[in-house]
Structure formats: structure tokens, C-alpha cells
Amino acid sequence: MDDLVDDPWRVTHGFTPEVQRCSDKLFCAASDERRGDILSEWLAQHQPCIFGKMAARKGGVEFCFLTDDDLLGSDLPVQRKILSCRRAWRETALRGERSAFVIVALSERITVALPNLAAKRLALKLASLYLCAQVQPDEVKQDALFLEAAGFRRRWRVGVNYFSSHGDGRWWKDHRIPGGMAFSMNSVGHMALCQRAIKKYDDSDPRGLLWALQVAMQLIDDTTPGISGRNTRLFELSEVAATLRCPFSPPPRNLQTKNFCVYEGQYHTDVTVPSEYFDPCIERPASLGLRTDLDLTYLHNDAPDNPDYREIGAGVDTEN
Incomplete structure (x- = not known):
């Protein structure tokens, strides 16, 4: 202080x-x-x-x-x-x-x-x-x-x-x-x-991980541009092909052409204390580049080689 x-x-x-x-x-x-x-x-x-x-x-x-x-x-x-x-x-x-x-x-x-x-x-x-x-x-x-x-x-x-x-x-x-x-x-x-x-919604209710994925994708794609442009952006499938089958059946109309595996951002959304936030500059330095590997699969890809789905998305059953 x-x-x-x-x-x-x-x-x-x-x-x-x-x-x-x-x-x-x-x-x-x-x-x-x-x-x-x-x-x-x-x-x-x-x-x-x-x-x-x-x-x-x-x-x-x-x-x-x-x-x-x-x-x-x-x-x-x-x-x-x-x-x-x-x-x-x-x-x-x-x-x-x-x-x-x-x-x-x-x-x-x-x-x-x-x-x-x-x-x-x-x-x-x-x-x-x-x-x-x-x-x-x-x-x-x-x-x-x-x-x-x-x-x-x-x-x-x-x-x-x-x-x-x-x-x-x-x-x-x-x-x-x-x-x-x-x-x-x-x-x-x-x-x-x-x-x-807890709130007893039945299995037909959309408020699960796919609901969370849809909300997250819409949020990412609807960000309001700031002084240095948009902080996050969904890739079009024509830009970056998805590596997995689409989890939505059918996909929401406004997300049909969007990549549901990775997205682009001006910062890594998981970093705890980002060094770039402690530079007094007002506009984003061009030298920082963009992140093109920000992950969405933790909300839908339950493959054995994707532990983030279990540990961050679905949760891990435990007795302790």
C-alpha cells in the first residue's frame, strides 16, 4: 500500500x-x-x-x-x-x-x-x-x-x-x-x-452445461467493442474448423456458423494476475498479440483426454 x-x-x-x-x-x-x-x-x-x-x-x-x-x-x-x-x-x-x-x-x-x-x-x-x-x-x-x-x-x-x-x-x-x-x-x-x-429442474430443462455453452458463446460473440476493439470473438467455422461434432441438436440459429471449440481473445481468460493489466497504457499494446486458443470444450467434450470437462464443467464425484 x-x-x-x-x-x-x-x-x-x-x-x-x-x-x-x-x-x-x-x-x-x-x-x-x-x-x-x-x-x-x-x-x-x-x-x-x-x-x-x-x-x-x-x-x-x-x-x-x-x-x-x-x-x-x-x-x-x-x-x-x-x-x-x-x-x-x-x-x-x-x-x-x-x-x-x-x-x-x-x-x-x-x-x-x-x-x-x-x-x-x-x-x-x-x-x-x-x-x-x-x-x-x-x-x-x-x-x-x-x-x-x-x-x-x-x-x-x-x-x-x-x-x-x-x-x-x-x-x-x-x-x-x-x-x-x-x-x-x-x-x-x-x-x-x-x-x-437443487432447484429440481427436470431433464428436459435447458439449464445444464449445454445451456451454459450457449450462453457463453452468445456472450463472447456479443461483446461491446472497447477502446482497442472487442475483447473476445467467436471464430466462424469457415475460419477455424471445429475438431468435434456440434453438441447442439439443432444449433441455435445465431450460432450455426460459429466454432464451438475455441475462440479468440485479447487476454487469457484463465490467468489469475495478468501482467498486462499493470501497464498504465490506455489502449492495448499491439505487441501483445491475440489469443486464438481459448477453450470452450470444458462445457461439452466428455472425451477421456479432456479432463477439464469433468473437473471444471461436469464436476468430479467424490466422497471427501
């Missing part, structure tokens, strides 16, 4: 109205419960991920708010607070009530800080305290989540993703959040199964 410096670009450009309003409310809120309500309302309206919006609208997000008083203290109390909230999340997830967890470093100082090496060090420290392991830049880190219902117990690997106020107005605005910096964990596989196992 001591090494953070103000962002001169932010001083002159400010924040978008929706981020500024929500940040002001968060800083004035007197309790974590109220902060959770405020941030849930913002996420339900402005989070680009439809799964995040759904979780926020239904009270499906467990929050952990770290204030300046927490962040200026020693590491151990911060870690204890994070892990206490994590236990609460996993308990609600076990009952099928919540699939998402958001850790927020709520700080005006962080909010207006320059996204530089000092901010990156702070993000890495928070991620390391949460995961109880050293986190390095550009690594893919995951947590685990469980669901217990109807005589079974299932486990999923859950991605850990960085969000920050620094992204507001920059090329990576899809990862903006009011009030400081945050880590978001949300299991689409857990959410999809909860719809069926």
Missing part, C-alpha cells in the same frame, strides 16, 4: 459515472452486508459476464471486503478474514446456494492508484494470502468448490480472476470493478448443476 502512487490519467479523466457512483456508495457503507448489496446491484447491471450477473441478481455471491484498516495491518489477520469468508462460501456452495466468491480490497487509495509494479505486488500478495501459496504473474490458479445433493457429492476446479477499478476506461474494461481491486471466483459447472439438482 505504501508504494502506490496516484494515476495521473485518472486525475484528468475520472471514472465512468456508474463506477464512480458505486465506489462512493461502497466507501460510505457502514457494514459488509450493505457493501455486498451495493456491489451486487452494480454487478447485476454492469458485469459483462452473464453468469456473474445471474449470481449477483439471485444473491448468489459471497463477499469478503478488506478495508484500509485491514490492508494497512499485518498479513495474518487479512488472511484469516479471507479464509473465514471462503469457508462461508464453501458451506453455502455445498448446499447449492452460492457458486461465486468475490474478495474486494476496498480502498480509495487503490482505486485512484497507477496500475504499475506496486499495484501488481499488492494483487499478488492478496492472491497468495487467499490461496495459501505463492502466486506468480501470469499463472493459472484455481480453488475448489463442492456440491452435496440427492445422495452425491461433487467437486469442481474454480478459476481465480483479477478485477480492478484501474480497468475502467482502459482496454481491459471487462475486468473493471468499483472500489479498488478484487478477485472473483465463479463456477459455471456448479451453477448449472445447482439449477437441476
